[in-house]
Amino acid sequence: MDITLKIKNTITKAFSSLYDVQLPEGSISLQPTRKEFEGTYTFVVFPYLKHTKKNPEESGEELGNFLKNQLEEVSNFNVVKGFLNISLSDGFWLGQVEELNNNTDAFQFPSTGRKVMVEYSSPNTNKPLHLGHLRNNFLGYSLSEILKANGHDVVKANLVNDRGIHICKSMVAYQEFGEGETPLSSGIKGDHLVGNYYVMFDKAYKKEVKQLVDKGMDEELAKKEAPLMQKAQKMLLQWELGDPEVVGLWKTMNQWVYEGFDSTYKRMGVDFDQMYYESDTYLLGKNMVEEGLNKGVFFKKENGSVWADLSDEGLDEKLVLRADGTSVYITQDMGTADLKFQDHQIDNSVYVVGNEQDYHFDVLFKILKKLQRPYAGGLYHLSYGMVDLPSGKMKSREGTVVDADDLIAEMVDTAKKHTQELGKIEGFTESEAEALYETLALGALKYFLLKVDPKKRMLFNPEESIEFQGNTGPFIQYTHARIRAIIRKARQIELDYQHPSIFKNIKQLEGVERNLIVLLMDYPQKLKTAGDEYSPSVIAQYLFDLAKEYNRFYAELSIFSEANDLTRAFRVALSALVSQTIKAGMRLLGIDVPEKM
RNA sequence: GGUCCUGUAGCUCAACUGGAUAGAGCAACUGCCUUCUAAGCAGUAGGUUUCAGGUUCGAGUCCUGACAGGAUCACCA
Numbered sequence: 001m002d003i004t005l006k007i008k009n010t011i012t013k014a015f016s017s018l019y020d021v022q023l024p025e026g027s028i029s030l031q032p033t034r035k036e037f038e039g040t041y042t043f044v045v046f047p048y049l050k051h052t053k054k055n056p057e058e059s060g061e062e063l064g065n066f067l068k069n070q071l072e073e074v075s076n077f078n079v080v081k082g083f084l085n086i087s088l089s090d091g092f093w094l095g096q097v098e099e100l101n102n103n104t105d106a107f108q109f110p111s112t113g114r115k116v117m118v119e120y121s122s123p124n125t126n127k128p129l130h131l132g133h134l135r136n137n138f139l140g141y142s143l144s145e146i147l148k149a150n151g152h153d154v155v156k157a158n159l160v161n162d163r164g165i166h167i168c169k170s171m172v173a174y175q176e177f178g179e180g181e182t183p184l185s186s187g188i189k190g191d192h193l194v195g196n197y198y199v200m201f202d203k204a205y206k207k208e209v210k211q212l213v214d215k216g217m218d219e220e221l222a223k224k225e226a227p228l229m230q231k232a233q234k235m236l237l238q239w240e241l242g243d244p245e246v247v248g249l250w251k252t253m254n255q256w257v258y259e260g261f262d263s264t265y266k267r268m269g270v271d272f273d274q275m276y277y278e279s280d281t282y283l284l285g286k287n288m289v290e291e292g293l294n295k296g297v298f299f300k301k302e303n304g305s306v307w308a309d310l311s312d313e314g315l316d317e318k319l320v321l322r323a324d325g326t327s328v329y330i331t332q333d334m335g336t337a338d339l340k341f342q343d344h345q346i347d348n349s350v351y352v353v354g355n356e357q358d359y360h361f362d363v364l365f366k367i368l369k370k371l372q373r374p375y376a377g378g379l380y381h382l383s384y385g386m387v388d389l390p391s392g393k394m395k396s397r398e399g400t401v402v403d404a405d406d407l408i409a410e411m412v413d414t415a416k417k418h419t420q421e422l423g424k425i426e427g428f429t430e431s432e433a434e435a436l437y438e439t440l441a442l443g444a445l446k447y448f449l450l451k452v453d454p455k456k457r458m459l460f461n462p463e464e465s466i467e468f469q470g471n472t473g474p475f476i477q478y479t480h481a482r483i484r485a486i487i488r489k490a491r492q493i494e495l496d497y498q499h500p501s502i503f504k505n506i507k508q509l510e511g512v513e514r515n516l517i518v519l520l521m522d523y524p525q526k527l528k529t530a531g532d533e534y535s536p537s538v539i540a541q542y543l544f545d546l547a548k549e550y551n552r553f554y555a556e557l558s559i560f561s562e563a564n565d566l567t568r569a570f571r572v573a574l575s576a577l578v579s580q581t582i583k584a585g586m587r588l589l590g591i592d593v594p595e596k597m
Numbered sequence: 598g599g600u601c602c603u604g605u606a607g608c609u610c611a612a613c614u615g616g617a618u619a620g621a622g623c624a625a626c627u628g629c630c631u632u633c634u635a636a637g638c639a640g641u642a643g644g645u646u647u648c649a650g651g652u653u654c655g656a657g658u659c660c661u662g663a664c665a666g667g668a669u670c671a672c673c674a
Contacts, residue, residue: 031613031616032613034617034618035620036617036618037617042616042617044616044617046616046654046655047616047654049654056654080617081617082616082617082654082655083616083617124674161674164673164674165673165674166674278674303672305672314600315600316599316600316670319671319672321672322672323672324672326672328671328672328673328674329673329674332674354668355601355602355667355668355669356667356668356669357668357669358601358602358668358669359600359601359668359669359670360669362601383602385602385603385667385668386667386668388667393667418636419636422635422636424634424636440636448609451609451610451611452609452610453610453611455602455603456602456603456610457602457603457666457667457668458609458610459608459609461608461609464608464623467609467622467623467636468636469622469623469636469637470621470622470623470636471609471610471611471621471622471623472622472636474636475622475636475637477636478634478636478637479636479637481634481636482633482634482637485633485634486633486634489633490633525613526613529613537610537611538613541610541611541621544611544621544622545621548621551637551638552637552638552639554633554634554637554638555629555635555637555638555639556638556639558632558633559633560632560633561632561633572633575633596634597634597636
């Protein structure tokens with residue numbers, strides 16, 4: 001049984017035997033003891049003084065004595081004010097770490113049979129990926145890994161926004177100014193090439209609007225009347241009618257973009273099990289409008305438009321079908337939700353989408369609930385904050401966007417410079433060194449974006465490149481590499497650090513050793529919390545704490561110059577467990593760890 | 598204007614869901630490489646947790662009201 005549960009139960013028992021009080025099941029909670037006090041777990045007695053009818057110190061003493069007598073794992077306790085700090089015996093901790101050492105499946109929970117879809121990335125095919133997409137992609141990928149490790153069956157989905165007026169803008173600009181340019185002929189990556197035309201459209205369009213306004217036209221009207229906009233609108237209609245020429249261009253240009261995305265995704269280390277394209281799904285959901293009308297969930301206005309009334313839920317009325325019978329964004333999302341369920345029989349569906357769409361998802365989920373969808377209870381919007389620059393929001397039209405490919409390339413450069421300055425690539429081949437730079441660069445970038453609570457917006461300053469020291473990916477990677485060096489040496493001197501009797505024979509633990517064990521034991525709980533709260537930052541924070549504690553251990557205690565053979569083997573074994581935990585945890589963040597750095 | 602989110606050290610972030618003297622990293626300063634990787638370790642300094650009330654034995658955390666920043670509120674996507 002879990003030791004904390006054991007302690008809680010014994011405390012409940014203590015109350016009934018010492019004070020004749022029956023506490024409700026599960027009402028006891030323990031917290032970790034603060035660093036400056038002796039102990040591992042702390043029970044706060046203040047709330048129970050009305051039961052003990054004694055002062056805090058006395059109550060703590062009595063409960064502490066009861067625990068110590070009842071549980072062999074409890075070696076000691078102390079009471080400070082109303083806080084009962086409980087220490088567990090070294091024997092107990094060694095038993096725990098031995099169990100962990102023997103457990104080959106320590107980092108993977110057994111299957112829950114629950115199927116979860118995580119939709120993330122969801123790019124537009126009119127421009128390349130930028131910094132905001134990086135946060136999205138890393139979050140979505142990491143969350144998927146975390147859910148898998150929690151025992152769920154995960155489907156990673158990507159819903160590509162491959163149609164619409166914005167796509168037509170790139171296409172029109174290409175027709176006007178492209179002169180047959182291709183990624184091959186220009187040497188420009190496909191997504192960037194198409195993005196260039198999107199920018200070109202905007203520039204030329206603004207010029208046209210200005211000319212019209214200068215001629216005296218009202219600005220609102222000019223925006224609609226500008227020839228380029230007219231062409232884009234017309235092209236959208238032609239696309240919807242399946243005009244062969246337009247569809248052909250659309251396919252060609254999208255293909256360029258996909259080739260570009262594929263290489264970026266590959267470099268980022270993210271992937272998908274299921275692709276959805278809006279060109280396939282944009283007409284879905286209309287049948288649900290009909291259904292909603294029949295069920296009385298929606299109502300029709302005089303002009304024929306259909307609305308959902310969510311005022312009973314504290315929201316507004318929301319349009320779900322236009323008067324002309326065409327659908328809007330949310331109609332499509334309703335239909336896609338059904339499609340996802342039909343395709344995969346999912347129990348949960350997570351949408352990794354920025355917080356600018358909070359309201360949209362609030363409405364969508366409430367509508368699906370009203371339509372009594374079986375999956376409606378399992379919907380979750382993982383809403384994350386925007387990544388802002390010191391100058392404010394990124395604006396693609398103002399050229400202040402931090403491009404994903406550029407940023408990754410810069411990070412690799414920085415990693416290279418840093419590593420070379422430190423003189424750390426002795427004995428590396430050229431390709432090993434390149435691989436290391438890539439690992440470190442992406443480690444730094446991913447950790448930077450994942451360590452922060454997803455829902456907070458965050459600041460990225462391109463002037464100050466992402467750190468490699470302190471609370472960073474490379475710090476954790478470095479800790480792993482350090483341990484791997486120890487393992488290599490242990491093997492070289494044929495030290496048997498995997499002998500089954502090691503943990504049984506150790507008599508006493510040093511403080512840092514005990515701290516490490518406590519942290520190692522905490523991994524499953526952190527994994528569970530990260531899964532329950534959909535939060536990779538829980539894992540990131542934990543890994544930093546673990547690496548930090550290991551480095552303290554590393555500095556305070558020696559391993560190979562330790563005289564006692566058993567202690568030496570034990571410290572290597574403990575190190576090995578830390579490295580495995582770091583590797584497993586970093587895997588959940590999508591970050592690789594090097595053997596050497 | 599309505600709704601939602603955020604506000605913690607100079608900067609970037611924590612704080613185990615109401616518990617002890619609010620913790621890390623960066624930047625600054627001081628030590629530690631003849632010993633397992635110094636991308637490290639130890640230390641110094643840095644705080645009225647935006648403000649004002651309230652609930653509680655106990656509030657960064659909960660409630661009310663300000664203030665500041667952001668998002669959103671289209672027959673756009």
